[in-house]
Structure formats: C-alpha cells, structure tokens
Amino acid sequence: MDLRDLKYFLAVASAGNFRRAAELVHRSQPTLTKAIDRLEASLGAELFEREGRGQKLSTAGIALRARATSLLQEADLLRDEVGAIARGVAGTVRLGSGPLGAEYLLPRICSMLLGQAANVMLQLTIRNNYELRDELREGRLDLVLGFVPEEEEEFHCETLLKDTVVVAAVAGHPILKTRRVTLDKLAGYQWALPHRAVASRTWLDHAFESRDLPRPVAQIETNSIPLIPRVVADTELLTFVSRRTLRASGGQLEEVPLAATTLVRNFGVTYRKDVALSPAAGRLIALLHDHGSSLFNKVD
Template sequence: MDLRDLQYFEVIAELEHMGRASERLHRTQPALTSCVRRLEEACGAALFEKTGRGIKLTAAGHALLRWAQRTRLDVESARREIGDIGRGLSGHVKLGIVPTAAQFLLPPVARDLIAEAPEVTLKTHVGLVDVLTPLLRSGDIDLMVGTEGARESGFASQYLAEDLIVVAASAGHPVFDRPRPALKDLARWRWVLQPPGAPTRDWLDQTFDRHNLPRPVVQVESTMLLMLPALIGETGLLSFISRLHLQAGRSGAALREVGIPATTMRRRLVATWRDTGYVSPAAQRLMALLARHASHETPA
C-alpha cells in the first residue's frame, strides 16, 4: 500500500464525501477514486458504501482506518526520532494540559524548559481530559497532563502529584462564624460550581447523597474553571476548587478552605502519552520538569 493513498483515505473517511475531500486535498475526484480502488484491490474488500449524497465506511473500511492512523503516527514518530539524533535537546512538543495544571504548573515549567533548551518550541492546548484524550490518540498532541482516570489501552502514564479539591469561600463568608463547620451546615448556602457531568461536581453531589443531605443549591454554573476563584470572591458563594487556588497571592481573591474532611477530594495528576509513540528528548525533559514542579506545588 502507498502511504499517500492511506493519507488520502483518512481524509475521505473523515469527511465521508469525495467532493469535500477533493477540495481539502487539492486533488481531483477521479484521482481520489483511483486511490480508493487501489486500496480496495490491495485489501480485497470494499472500503466505502454509498449513503444518501455521501459515502460511509464499511466494516473493512473501519479496520483499515485504524491501521492507516497507526501507520501515520508510526511514520511521524520515526521521522521525529531520526531527526532528533544528533540535534540534542531541540524540537517541537505539543502539550495538552488541564486548566488547573496550566495555571499553576505550566508557567514555571515553560520558563525552565526555555532556559535549558532555547531551541525547543512548545504548543499548548488547554482543555479537560475528555477533550484532550482524543487529541492524544490521534497524534494532535504528544503529551497530556491531566487527572488520572480509568486505564485505556494504547496509553502509558507517569504520576506527577496529588491535587486536593476542597470547599472554599471568601474569607468573610458567614460559614466561618462556626469554629468547625459540618457538612450539614453547607446546605444553608448557595454555590458556584461546574455543570453536572464534570468529575468534581459529580463527586461533590454524590458526597451529599451518601450523607442523606440535599445537594448543593447552585446559583451560578460555570464551565470556566479559571473563573471560579474570582466568582467566589465577588459573589460570596461557596465553591469546590483545587487547594492550589488558596495559596497566598494565587487567585487574586482572599479565599479560605472550609475544612471538612468529607468534602476533600483527592485526585492524581499524571502525564500521559501513546505507549507506541515516540517520546522525544524534549518531551521527556518537559515531563521531568512537570514532575519536579508538581511535587513543589501540591502540599500534602
């Protein structure tokens, strides 16, 4: 099979339309039809079937697509590894990172990486793990820094640090009028939280469920994690955020932890990469710096 045919096949499979694939690839439709025909002859099976005005993959087409994607990633890894030989610590790293790690870890890590290896370039994509994981699998990012979840085939991970998620409020919130607030006391107040489905929100809701208490009453819902500290400070609402935000001078707002053991969520921060992919020297150094700074940033 020709590598270029496989590259064209990936685009046709993604768009499910010969005309749109022709426009993206700047190739004629007859040329792409010939590409598909060559692959079908090599595989001995039909790869597409017509549907409405477009086309869709057959079962054989889906199988070939998986191998075509793997082949593309292997070729790219080989090219990068060979190019890195003799060049020292240089190259380009594509990093996916969750918002909290991006805010607290990325700036000092980038500073140290640039100081050590001025020729390394870094492209970051900030998002939640469910958004970053498909990017890692497809090769759009080389490395993902996020919270540990269920093990997935095709990935390897390295532990970085533990991140604690706690209930927080502005320093003058009435919840602190009691020397030792209890979980049931939190039901009196309103909250600013992420929407249902976010791991921290679901964990908090389930904590109240387990104690037979009503779930938090959410007055402000936000998908923007980086906005939560400012919203807590301005609105006087309770929230559920990383303890990192409570360190002096970090959030721009005077926030305090509502210290209730039942509402302390522990999660592991890990660096993840494709287990069959090439991890460049620059990416390896980036991981080492992430581990070093993560251990300093996350107090027990």
C-alpha cells in the same frame, strides 16, 4: 548515490587531479577513483575528461557540481536537525494542560525546557481535562498535564504530585462562623461550580448523593475554572477548589474544613500507550518530575 562519493567528486573537481584531491581529503588515489567510478555508473555519465596530466569536468560533471554543493549542505543540515531531535533539543511537543497546570506549572516549565533546548517547538492547548483526553485519544496531542485517575487502562499516566480539593468561601462568610460544619449545612447554600463533566464536580455531587442529600445547587456554572475563585470572592457562594488556589487568593478565600468534602487527587502527565514519545517530550516529562511539585506548591 553515496554522499561521501559526492564529497570526493567535489575534491577532484576542485583540485584538478586525483593526486592533489587525495591529499586534500587524506585518502588514497584508488579510493577516489573507485568513488568516481561508482558515481558515473550510478548516473550513467562520465564526469571528467582527461586534460594533460589532470582532469577537467565534463558537461555532466559541471551540472553535478552545481547541485552537489547545495545537496551536501542540505544533508549536513538534515543530519544536525535529526540529531537534535534525537537528543531532545529540537522537535515539536503538543502539550495539553488543565487550568491549574497552566497557571502554576507551564510558565516556568516552558522556560526551563527552552533553556535546555532552544529549538524545541511547543504547541500548548488549555482546556478541561476530559476535553484534553479526547484530543489525546484522537492523536492531536502528545501529552496531557492534569489530573490522573488511581487506575487507568487506556492511557499511560505518571503521577507528579498530590493535590487536595476543598470547599471554600469568601473570608467572613457565615459558614466559616459555624461551630460544626456538616453536609446538611453546606447543602443550604448556593454554589459556583464547574460543569458536571469535570471530575471534581462529579466527586462532589457523589459526596452529597451517597449520604442521601441533594447535589449542591450551582447558581453559577462555568467551563472557566479560573473564573470561579474571582466570582466567589465577590459573593456568598460556596465553591470546590484546590488548596493551591486558596493559597494564591491572598486570604480572600478560606477553606471550609470538612473531611467528607476533602478530595485528594493525583496530578500528573498522561500519554498514549501505543505511541512512542519523542525525545523532546521525554525531556519535558523529566523536567516535570524534577521540578513539578516544588513549582506547583510555590506561592509567590
């Protein structure tokens, strides 16, 4: 059943004859006649009965008219919805983000996306990067915003910016008064760190072990990355955090400068290689490329 034939059917039903209907839709009478013939053949029923010089609806025609109007309206809505999805101004994006991206990027990026595409639906999941990769692998996420490795075989990664992770302590901590900071001296303190499954924790442990030193002793270990700076600000524990977090601390935390414990890592967006991204997801990635670095480094 052709939707155009349905439109011509409604025109004839409204006008009462083929001549006036043809004028209404700016088509020839034979075009409308053929459309009605196709509909009748498809439905196996006559839709019109001759009445004088015009046509009136048959019982089957009356039934079709009752449904055709709503059917065409639904078709118009469907066309608009699919078109919006194709343009990236509608649809659903399932985005996972680590705590750093959630804190410094997502609020403004979400606002920008909805400003461009008010009908896009966002499903946001905030977890540690290794947990989000599992969800991406299982098809429960479309994109992951977080740290990306230098070499990646399983997923496709796009780097947005560089982030530097350093040892930090509360302002006035004794280690900050040390003339020459070394790994040996850092090993003598207690730490507040994320779980060992977190990539930055793994890197820090290796920095000590590769120099035949014991791993940092985590007196506080947590899966809540945002909690760590607040804990360190009230203790003499050391930690390992992004310089972006230090800037946001308003001077409460200070960097403990040491090249051996300075990690430069890629921050970006990750998605599966075997699944095509929706236009809405592509629009979100474009916004991240255009604005991600400036938003991440902005300090209010």
